[in-house]
Amino acid sequence: MKNVKFILLILTLLSITSNAKSPFLGIKDKNTTYVDAKNSCSGIASQSLSFCNLIKDKDKKSECFGIVKRNSGYCMMIKDKDKQNNCLSVSLSNIGYCDKIKNKDLKQSCTAYISNNAGYCASIADEIIKNSCLGQVEKQLTFCNAIKKTPKRKK
Numbered sequence: 001m002k003n004v005k006f007i008l009l010i011l012t013l014l015s016i017t018s019n020a021k022s023p024f025l026g027i028k029d030k031n032t033t034y035v036d037a038k039n040s041c042s043g044i045a046s047q048s049l050s051f052c053n054l055i056k057d058k059d060k061k062s063e064c065f066g067i068v069k070r071n072s073g074y075c076m077m078i079k080d081k082d083k084q085n086n087c088l089s090v091s092l093s094n095i096g097y098c099d100k101i102k103n104k105d106l107k108q109s110c111t112a113y114i115s116n117n118a119g120y121c122a123s124i125a126d127e128i129i130k131n132s133c134l135g136q137v138e139k140q141l142t143f144c145n146a147i148k149k150t151p152k153r154k155k
Contacts, residue, residue, distance in 0.1 A: 032056050034128060034149050040064045041132040041144035044113075063087045086110045109133035 036055045043051030043064045052064035059078045066074030066087040075087035082101045089097035089110050098110035105124045112120035112133050121133035128147055135143030 034147055036060045037128045037132055038144055038147040041135045041147060042141055043068055044132075045135045045139050045141055045144055059083050066091050082106050089114050105129040109136075112137050 036057045037060075039051045039054045040060050040063065043049065043055075044067050047068055049065065049068055052061060052068060055061040055064055059080045060083070062074045062077045063083045063086065066072065066078075067090045070091045070093075072088055072091040075084055075091050078084040078087060082103045083106075085097040085100045086106060086109070089095060090113060093114070095111065095114045098107055098114060101107040101110055105126045106129060108120045108124050109129050109132065112118060113136050116137060118134055118137040121130055121137060124130040124133055131143045131147045135141060
């Protein structure tokens, strides 16, 4: 009987790890990134926590909650410093945090949002960040819904 339980335990663990998207096999769901970006954009644009709740990435989820609730406590849970500074700029209404962002596109998006000026979104090269920027600044879900998987670039 002990052998049967042991075998069932092993089979259960194997089925869990073979279906896992992350920790055991290290496989990242390709759809997660753009779906999380779309939900984050929609949450911030509509100021709705229901979209934030759908986000799987912990940093992205904390960023969404921090911005929508304007609560820097959520921002402090973010490991990625660029996302943390983006969140802090909004939650504390301090554009100085945008200046600390190293990613050029995210810095433009941060500046656009905090200054409520969609003109900053125009120079963003990354399509996901650009659509998020426009959606959040203009408060238009049509830009968020335009977020799609980015095609592989030709070398």
